[in-house]
Amino acid sequence: xxxxxxxxxxxxxxxxxxxxxxxxxxxxxxxxxxxxxxxxxxxxxxxxxxxxxxxxxxxxxxxxxxxxxxxxxxxxxxxxxxxxxxxxxxxxxxxxxxxxxxxxxxxxxxxxxxxxxxxxxxxxxxxxxxxxxxxxxxxxxxxxxxxxxxxxxxxxxxxxxxxxxxxxxxxxxxxxxxxxxxxxxxxxxxxxxxxxxxxxxxxxxxxxxxxxxxxxxxxxxxxxxxxxxxxxxxxxxxxxxxxxxxxxxxxxxxxxxxxxxxxxxxxxxxxxxxxxxxxxxxxxxxxxxxxxxxxxxxxxxxxxxxxxxxxxxxxxxxxxxxxxxxxxxxxxxxxxxxxxxxxxxxxxxxxxxxxxxxxxxxxxxxxxxxxxxxxxxxxxxxxxxxxxxxxxxxxxxxxxxxxxxxxxxxxxxxxxxxxxxxxxxxxxxxxxxxxxxxxxxxxxxxxxxxxxxxxxxxxxxxxxxxxxxxxxxxxxxxxxxxxxxxxxxxxxxxxxxxxxxxxxxxxxxxxxxxxxxxxxxxxxxxxxxxxxxxxxxxxxxxxxxxxxxxxxxxxxxxxxxxxxxxxxxxxxxxxxxxxxxxxxxxxxxxxxxxxxxxxxxxxxxxxxxxxxxxxxxxxxxxxxxxxxxxxxxxxxxxxxxxxxxxxxxxxxxxxxxxxxxxxxxxxxxxxxxxxxxxxxxxxxxxxxxxxxxxxxxxxxxxxxxxxxxxxxxxxxxxxxxxxxxxxxxxxxxxxxxxxxxxxxxxxxxxxxxxxxxxxxxxxxxxxxxxxxxxxxxxxxxxxxxxxxxxxxxxxxxxxxxxxxxxxxxxxxxxxxxxxxxxxxxxxxxxxxxxxxxxxxxxxxxxxxxxxxxxxxxxxxxxxxxxxxxxxxxxxxxx
Amino acid sequence: xxxxxxxxxxxxxxxxxxxxxxxxxxxxxxxxxxxxxxxxxxxxxxxxxxxxxxxxxxxxxxxxxxxxxxxxxxxxxxxxxxxxxxxxxxxxxxxxxxxxxxxxxxxxxxxx
Numbered sequence: 001x002x003x004x005x006x007x008x009x010x011x012x013x014x015x016x017x018x019x020x021x022x023x024x025x026x027x028x029x030x031x032x033x034x035x036x037x038x039x040x041x042x043x044x045x046x047x048x049x050x051x052x053x054x055x056x057x058x059x060x061x062x063x064x065x066x067x068x069x070x071x072x073x074x075x076x077x078x079x080x081x082x083x084x085x086x087x088x089x090x091x092x093x094x095x096x097x098x099x100x101x102x103x104x105x106x107x108x109x110x111x112x113x114x115x116x117x118x119x120x121x122x123x124x125x126x127x128x129x130x131x132x133x134x135x136x137x138x139x140x141x142x143x144x145x146x147x148x149x150x151x152x153x154x155x156x157x158x159x160x161x162x163x164x165x166x167x168x169x170x171x172x173x174x175x176x177x178x179x180x181x182x183x184x185x186x187x188x189x190x191x192x193x194x195x196x197x198x199x200x201x202x203x204x205x206x207x208x209x210x211x212x213x214x215x216x217x218x219x220x221x222x223x224x225x226x227x228x229x230x231x232x233x234x235x236x237x238x239x240x241x242x243x244x245x246x247x248x249x250x251x252x253x254x255x256x257x258x259x260x261x262x263x264x265x266x267x268x269x270x271x272x273x274x275x276x277x278x279x280x281x282x283x284x285x286x287x288x289x290x291x292x293x294x295x296x297x298x299x300x301x302x303x304x305x306x307x308x309x310x311x312x313x314x315x316x317x318x319x320x321x322x323x324x325x326x327x328x329x330x331x332x333x334x335x336x337x338x339x340x341x342x343x344x345x346x347x348x349x350x351x352x353x354x355x356x357x358x359x360x361x362x363x364x365x366x367x368x369x370x371x372x373x374x375x376x377x378x379x380x381x382x383x384x385x386x387x388x389x390x391x392x393x394x395x396x397x398x399x400x401x402x403x404x405x406x407x408x409x410x411x412x413x414x415x416x417x418x419x420x421x422x423x424x425x426x427x428x429x430x431x432x433x434x435x436x437x438x439x440x441x442x443x444x445x446x447x448x449x450x451x452x453x454x455x456x457x458x459x460x461x462x463x464x465x466x467x468x469x470x471x472x473x474x475x476x477x478x479x480x481x482x483x484x485x486x487x488x489x490x491x492x493x494x495x496x497x498x499x500x501x502x503x504x505x506x507x508x509x510x511x512x513x514x515x516x517x518x519x520x521x522x523x524x525x526x527x528x529x530x531x532x533x534x535x536x537x538x539x540x541x542x543x544x545x546x547x548x549x550x551x552x553x554x555x556x557x558x559x560x561x562x563x564x565x566x567x568x569x570x571x572x573x574x575x576x577x578x579x580x581x582x583x584x585x586x587x588x589x590x591x592x593x594x595x596x597x598x599x600x601x602x603x604x605x606x607x608x609x610x611x612x613x614x615x616x617x618x619x620x621x622x623x624x625x626x627x628x629x630x631x632x633x634x635x636x637x638x639x640x641x642x643x644x645x646x647x648x649x650x651x652x653x654x655x656x657x658x659x660x661x662x663x664x665x666x667x668x669x670x671x672x673x674x675x676x677x678x679x680x681x682x683x684x685x686x687x688x689x690x691x692x693x694x695x696x697x698x699x700x701x702x703x704x705x706x707x708x709x710x711x712x713x714x715x716x717x718x719x720x721x722x723x724x725x726x727x728x729x730x731x732x733x734x735x736x737x738x739x740x741x742x743x744x745x746x747x748x749x750x751x752x753x754x755x756x757x758x759x760x761x762x763x764x765x766x767x768x769x770x771x772x773x774x775x776x777x778x779x780x781x782x783x784x785x786x787x788x789x790x791x792x793x794x795x796x797x798x799x800x801x802x803x804x805x806x807x808x809x810x811x812x813x814x815x816x817x818x819x820x821x822x823x824x825x826x827x828x829x830x831x832x833x834x835x836x837x838x839x840x841x842x843x844x845x846x847x848x849x850x851x852x853x854x855x856x857x858x859x860x861x862x863x864x865x866x867x868x869x870x871x872x873x874x875x876x877x878x
Numbered sequence: 879x880x881x882x883x884x885x886x887x888x889x890x891x892x893x894x895x896x897x898x899x900x901x902x903x904x905x906x907x908x909x910x911x912x913x914x915x916x917x918x919x920x921x922x923x924x925x926x927x928x929x930x931x932x933x934x935x936x937x938x939x940x941x942x943x944x945x946x947x948x949x950x951x952x953x954x955x956x957x958x959x960x961x962x963x964x965x966x967x968x969x970x971x972x973x974x975x976x977x978x979x980x981x982x983x984x985x986x987x988x989x990x
Contacts, residue, residue, distance in 0.1 A: 008938040022956070026907055026930065029955040033908040034926070036951055057925025065931040070938065 023066055027059060077388075081395030089399060095368060096400070099361050102768075103404025103450065105761060106357030108411025111435075111443040113350040115416055116423065117343055118438055119431040125331050126260040126432060128199040132292040133330040136166070136305065138284065138323050140591065145326070146578070147284040150274050152312070156288070156325075157191075159308045162301035164293045167194035168272060168286035171265075173532045173700070174245040175730045176231060183231065184532065184732030185245070187221075187268040194269070195222075197291045200261070202254030204228075205239045213271040220271065221250040225258040227267035245270075246534035247728065259432070277661035281317055282654060284578060289330065302327045319580060319589035334428035338831070345827060349503065349758040352496050354446070356765045359493045361404075362454040363769055365397060366486055367776050397455030398448070405447030409440065483777065487809055490769045494813025494850060495820055497759070497766040501846040502821040503828055504759035509842055510833040517833075519677045519741060521571040522606040525562075526704055526737035527711040528570055531722070531729060533699040541658040544697035545621060548598060551703070551725050558717040560709040565600035566693055566701045571607075571676055571737070572744045575688060579662070582652040585641040592633060593678070593686045594656075596693040596701075602628075602673060604706050610634075612647035612671030619692040626692065627653065628671040633687035647671060653689065655696055667691075677744075704737070711736055763850070766813075767857040774806055775861035785865050786873030795866035802865050806858030807851070814847050821846070891924075891932045893975060896960065896968040899942060904959035906949060907933065933958060941967045 034052035039045060056062075089096040124130045136156065138146045148156075148168065157166045169190045176183045195207040207222055223238070232238050242249040245268070256262075292301055305325040313321065369376075376389055413435050423433060531551075538544045548566055555564035569575045575593040582589050601607075602614045610631060619626050629637070629646060637643040637651075646669045656662040675685040693701070703722075707714045715734070722729055735743075778785070785798055825837045835842070898913050899905065905913070910933075911926040918924075936942045941964030949955040960968070 023930065025954070026956055027927070029906070029949050029951065029953045030908045030911075030926065032951045032953060033906075033949060037912075055926050057927040059927060062925070062927035062930055065928075066934055069931040070934045 019070065023063060027056075027062075031056060077391070078395060081392045082399055084392065085396035085399035088396065092368070095364065096403075099364050099400050100404045100407055102357050102360050102364075102765065103401060103447075104407035104411050105765075106354040107405050107408030107443055107446050107450070108415060109350045109758070109761070110354050110446055111408060111412035111439050112415035112419065113347050114442045115412070115433050115435060115439045116419075116427070116431075117347050118442075119433045120335055120343055120427050121340065123431075125334070130331055131329060132164075132294070133197060134290045134292060134298065134301065134327050135330055135333055136288040136290055136325065136327050138320070139326045140320075140323050142324075146323070147576075148286040148288050149281045149284050150278045150286065151281045151315075153286050153288055154274075154279075155312055156305070156308060159311070160290075160301075160304060162293055162296040162304050163290040165193040165196040166288065166290040167191040167197050168288050169194060170272065170285055170287065172270070173530070173732065174268070175247075175532065175534060175728060176243060176245055177247070177728050177730075178244040179231075182728050182730035184530065184730035185227065185231075185267045186265050186732075187270060188266045189270050189272040191272050194289070197289045199291070200256065203257040204236075205252070205254035207254050207256075208269075208271050213273055215273055215275070217271065217273065219245075219248055219250045220253045221245065222254045222256060222269045223252060224256050224261050224264070224267050226262040228255045231267075246532075247536045263432070275659070277657065277659070280661060281315070281320070282580060283656070283662055290327075298327065298329060317589070319591075339427065341827075341830060345503075345831065346754045346758070348824075348827075349500055349755050352500055353758050353762050353765070354450070356493050356496050356762050356769075358450050358454050359489045359496075360765050360769045360772075361397075361400070361450070363486055363489050363772055365400075365454055366489075367772065369393070394451070394455040398451040401447045401451035401454070404450070405443050408447070409435070409443050412439065412443065483773075483780075486773050486776075490766075490773050490809050491813040491816065493766040493769045494810055494854065495817035497762040498814055498817025498846055498850050499820045499824050500755070500759040500762045501850060502817075502825055502842060504756040505842045505846055506825055506828055506832060506835055506837060506839060507755050509839065510831070510835045513834045517677075519572055520607060520674060521676050521737075522604070522706075523737040523741050525708070525711060526604070526706050527715070527718075528702055528704045528733070528735055528737060528740060529718075529731045530733040531701050531703050531731060533701075533729070535659060535699060537726075537728070538699065541697040542621060544658070544699065545694045547725065548693060548697070548701070551722060552598065552600060554721045554725055555703075555705060555718060558714065558721050560707050560714040560717060561705055562708050563600060563604045563706040565598055565604040565704045565706075567595060567597040567601050567704070568693070568698050568701055569595050570702045570704075570740055571605050572678065572740055574678055575686065579656070579689070580654040580664070581689065582664070583637060583641040583643060584650070588640070590636070590640070592653075593688040594691065595688055596691045596696055596698055598693045601690075601704075604704060605676070607676050608674050610672040610674055611645070612669070614671055614673070615690065615692045620694040623695070625655070625665060625667045625695055626670045627651075627667045628673055628690040629669055630673055630675040630685065630688045630690075632675045632685040633689060634672045636687050653691075655691070656698075658697060658699075703731075763853060766850075767853050770806060770809065770854055770857040771860065773809075774802060774858050775864070777805065778802060778861040778865045782865075782868055782873055785868045786870040789868060790870040790874065798868070799862045799866040802862035803855060803858050806854055806862070810851055810854035813854075814850060817850075818843065818847070890975075891929065892936060893968070893971045895929060895932060895936060895958075896941065896964055896971065899958060899960040900965065900968055904945070904947075904957045906947065906955045906957050908949075910958065936964070939967075940964075 031049075031052045034055060035045070035048045038048035038051045043051065053059075125133065127133060136148070138148055138152065140146055153166075153168045160166055167190060169188045171186065172189050173184055173186050176185050190208075190213075192208040192210050192213040195201070201207065202222065203225065205222075208220070211217060212220055221243075223232075228234060228238060232241070232243070235241065238252050238255060242251055244250070250270075290301075292298065305327055309323075309325045316323075380386075380389060416433060416435055420433060427433070533544055533547060538547060552564040552566065555561055568577065575595050577594045578591045579594040580589040581592045597615060599615050599617050599619070602609065612628070615626070615628055634646050637646050637649075643649055649669050650666055651669060652664050653667045654662045655665040655667070673690070675688070678686055678688070705711075705714070705718055719731060722731060785793075789795075789798065821843065822838065829837045894914050895910060898910055898917075902909075902913060907929060908926070911924065911929050914924060914929075915926075933942070937944060937958075941961060942958045943961050944956045944958055946954055947957040
């Protein structure tokens with residue numbers, strides 16, 4: 001149909017009343033004129049009137065045709081059906097409320113989940129031309145990523161021609177002072193071209209100029225939109241302010257637009273300026289991003305980097321000769337396999353919930369359809385075609401589903417709001433989870449799909465039931481086909497729920513295993529925080545060492561504090577600092593994780609010593625450099641150099657200088673400790689070397705305090721103690737050791753809770769469906785039950801009869817569900833920790849609990865049946 | 879049903895109305911119906927009322943427009959007039975019609 005015609009018809013639809021009146025007037029005028037002509041031709045007025053009418057033809061047929069022609073008739077009918085649907089829903093508010101509620105849950109959960117899927121998996125990265133953004137890194141072995149050294153980065157930048165921009169970043173933090181309590185900000189040092197890689201311009205001011213990352217440039221800083229709002233109240237004059245970061249005034253040159261960069265950890269960016277001693281190929285500390293030139297493919301970039309790698313062989317240290325350079329698209333990297341899998345599994349689970357919700361609604365509609373049979377029969381008898389009746393039923397289910405969908409959007413909004421803080425840790429910062437137009441469209445499509453699905457059943461059933469005959473039948477007669485379909489639906493619901501329950505139980509079992517997992521460190525009543533010493537105030541390693549000593553001593557005198565310790569990396573967290581080690585014999589250099597700890601560390605975290613000694617107060621500046629190694633490294637030493645007893649042996653270790661640079665140094669191994677768990681479970685323990693913090697001080701440390709009392713109550717005392725030592729030092733990242741542990745293991749716990757919640761909803765819906773069918777059956781068969789009881793059946797017999805009925809459905813459902821579970825839980829396998837996807841205990845628990853829930857759902861209608869009064873029923877029969 | 883009068887051939891009522899308005903200028907419904915009857919010299923069976931559904935459709939297509947006028951019986955009544963698009967459509971329909979009749983005619987001449 002042409003657009004113009006359609007528009008005109010829709011307009012006509014709105015102006016129906018006026019058009020009708022005009023048509024009446026026209027007909028009247030026509031007849032008058034015809035009469036006048038006939039009289040002029042010599043007829044009598046009566047004759048003339050009859051003749052005019054005759055010539056005109058059927059007025060009502062004409063009007064009907066006029067209506068058909070002028071407007072889209074089907075829309076009129078649809079509107080009528082929708083109105084009728086609304087009215088009939090209003091007549092049974094309880095039915096409407098339950099149905100809309102069930103649909104809102106199903107559609108809402110799906111829309112919320114879709115917003116996550118969309119943000120993480122479907123939407124492109126929130127930067128212009130995101131497929132041109134790549135990450136570049138050095139790979140010691142296939143599949144292992146390594147940060148990049150300064151010289152390698154500079155060579156790539158100099159020689160690489162495939163990139164429009166190539167930039168490096170490294171994390172930093174800084175104390176913001178000058179306005180009350182000092183605040184610790186996280187930030188990044190980045191090359192001048194950094195924002196060109198992401199094609200992001202400042203929304204206020206500018207980003208970095210090309211020379212601002214050269215030595216000697218004035219200190220400048222770019223703020224995130226969020227940081228500008230939080231710390232500077234969104235001051236529009238921010239570009240004229242010079243906030244003090246780490247004791248040095250910085251010129252704010254720009255503020256970034258809100259969005260992706262706000263969800264990143266960083267709150268400020270400073271130019272990355274390399275100091276002379278950083279010009280080495282050993283220290284791997286940079287993360288490198290690039291934007292491919294418009295005409296360069298990923299393949300070209302890879303080939304070019306490979307060629308550069310070859311060209312640099314001469315200058316590359318021996319141990320890195322075998323390393324390769326990897327170029328990978330950023331969007332491929334941000335979403336890890338595990339996250340992708342978790343999301344897909346959760347989306348699958350929520351789709352099952354929707355299916356169950358649909359089944360429930362279809363069931364409710366069927367039950368209602370049965371009750372309305374008479375009404376439909378009357379309409380059919382009055383001439384409604386089967387098509388019209390189906391259209392009407394579909395329109396009614398559409399009304400339900402659209403209302404359910406609208407309520408579902410509200411549910412989704414709520415769910416997203418609840419989930420956002422939990423999700424933000426789990427998903428990449430580039431993902432913006434929000435209820436946007438795409439999610440709304442998804443919800444609308446789901447609602448309409450559901451309308452078709454649930455509307456089809458009752459329509460089909462109703463139309464095939466011989467309506468005319470049902471007029472003559474008693475309403476008490478139950479339709480066999482109907483109840484069979486309803487039972488099948490319930491069996492399906494039980495089966496789907498069982499699949500979800502199995503999945504959830506498996507994930508919880510896995511979670512339980514993780515919780516019981518021996519992490520090898522004390523996590524009770526330990527509170528942790530980050531401290532960063534500004535280099536200008538602590539210019540020498542000695543000054544830093546003095547601070548450590550003073551702060552632990554002072555802290556241990558705070559009431560409620562049992563012990564204080566320091567290290568460069570928190571326990572259980574990945575040690576992102578790798579250094580080269582060499583042992584006599586095989587001259588080969590290998591990479592070890594490098595962690596600096598103070599004398600209190602092993603004792604406070606209850607990490608047991610396996611051999612030799614730990615780190616003591618005597619291991620300080622001036623004393624010979626010593627190290628403690630973990631069992632994993634001891635095993636490696638035994639493996640590589642046949643060093644069976646490492647204690648007392650000398651090894652060569654690349655030791656970092658206070659500010660930057662490093663040097664191969666002879667150190668003595670004095671002890672071996674049991675490996676503490678690092679990073680998420682499943683991975684093998686990394687090889688770790690522990691170096692005394694006092695001998696190799698660092699500006700960034702983690703402070704750990706074991707408390708005797710509730711950690712929160714001791715926190716003010718801790719703050720006060722640190723302030724006494726240095727009033728300009730902010731404490732950041734305050735978290736209990738329990739929280740650190742959670743964070744490390746959380747990758748595994750999140751899907752368990754999400755699937756668990758979905759499974760709970762599914763079970764509830766299945767129970768509701770079972771209850772509905774049984775209670776309907778009991779109502780329908782009241783008479784039969786009454787007769788049976790009159791003939792001597794006892795209440796107990798009736799009860800067990802109904803329960804048997806329930807049980808038969810549940811058992812059929814369980815059988816079907818087990819098959820589904822065996823197939824579907826396999827997709828969970830990689831998310832499970834020390835549980836088999838076919839865990840018999842889980843399957844058994846799931847079956848037993850579903851059976852119990854089924855019996856529970858059946859019990860209410862069963863006991864109602866058992867209390868049927870035969871006399872009352874038979875009297876009703878009259 | 880009587881057979882001595884032909885019914886309006888399918889789809890030609892539109893053409894007749896357009897042609898009438900083209901020749902006669904703006905007219906109200908009754909005179910359009912009369913005019914069609916007169917031109918066809920009563921060889922054609924036309925319920926006069928059937929022009930109204932055709933008129934509303936032509937109006938919605940944008941081929942004719944309406945304005946209010948006064949009838950010979952002093953009643954407010956709609957006058958229909960051809961629009962520019964309607965004139966164009968008339969040419970198209972006339973051409974189509976001629977093509978169709980020519981085709982049928984050739985066919986009926988029964989060239990072997």
